[in-house]
Amino acid sequence: MTMSMKDKICIVTGAASGIGKAIATRYVADGAKVAIADLDLEKANETARELTEKGPGEAMGVKMDVTSEEQVNAGTDAVVKAWGGVDVLVANAGIQIVHKVEDFPFDEWKKLLSIHLDGAFLTTKAAIPHMKKRGGGAVIYMGSVHSKEASALKAPYVTAKHGLLGLARVVSKEGGEYGVRANVICPGFVKTPLVEKQIPEQAKDLGISEEEVVNKIMLGDTVDQEFTTVEDVAELAWVFAAFPTNALTGQSVVVSHGWYMN
Known part of the structure; x- marks a missing residue:
């Protein structure tokens, strides 16, 4: 079995910095074409230039608010126009807000759920038709140890990260016959x-x-x-993206220095 990202066309959300940037860096280093999809287009373009200079793959910046269906579709279309399709989606964009449940402003609850869950749904919905045309693809969700565990003060975050497990499993069931796989990375504290x-x-x-x-x-x-380091997470994102068969789908893998074991 050969595992390679060479010439794979990838969209990574929230990729101008942090975990998303580390994943994009790992993919480009293995010869992939990576769209740096981010709210901050200037920063996305800067990251894309930096990664393209390193090679051997290449990157492009794409402005994307993952809670906007219009922006998600436009960004996905721009990638397809530039490179011809989509092979890999990493739904990584996220935020954190902490309060006790009784003190949680409803607007903040909705904002966090929208970025994590609506964002994962909208980007998946946009990418899947292109993956089917190319005979398969990999959808990767950025979960968390909080996909399995709970912590005080993080009600919407824990709820959202649990929800991504369900979405990945449905995408796996629906995508199986088309070679579309879905998996969840669950980092500890990075x-x-x-x-x-x-x-x-x-x-x-x-x-x-x-x-x-x-x-x-x-x-x-x-x-x-x-x-846990951003490089630890990026390495697992590489495995999920490069793995060539449906043998690895509908799964979640925890990278947390043993904080959570299952």
Whole structure:
């Protein structure tokens, strides 16, 4: 079995920075063509230039608000026009907002669910017809240990990440005969700006020190008190994208230094 990303056409959402950028970097390094789909077009273009210079693959920037069906469809169409199709979708765009359930503003609940779930749905809906035309493809959702577990203060995030498991399983069932696979990556705490931002917020909400948030809340259940890296996550995203058969579909894999084991 040969696993390669050479010439695969990929869309990665939220790819101008963080985990999304690491995944795009890994794909381009293996010869893929990657659309850096992001709210911030300037940053997306900058990332695309940087990755294309490194090669051997190439990248392009695409403006995409994943909660807008119009923008998702337009962005997908731009990729198809440029490169001829879609082989891989990584629905990675996400945000984090923390409050206790009784204090959670409904607008913020809806905003978070929309970015994580509506975004995954809309990008999948746009990509699947193009994957079918090419005889198959890989849909990859960015879940979380919170697809399996719960933490205080994260009601919509935990709800959304659980929901992605269900969506992946349905896409797997519907896509099987067309060679369209769907899987979920479930990272533990990854040291990204999203997580850095949570440390003081959680310290304030829980009335503990920032050090205690890191060592007890975030890394307390890992085997080695280590954060997962963006490169760890990108490597798994490469496996899901490069794996050539339906043998690996409808699955979720946790990368969390043993925080969650199943």
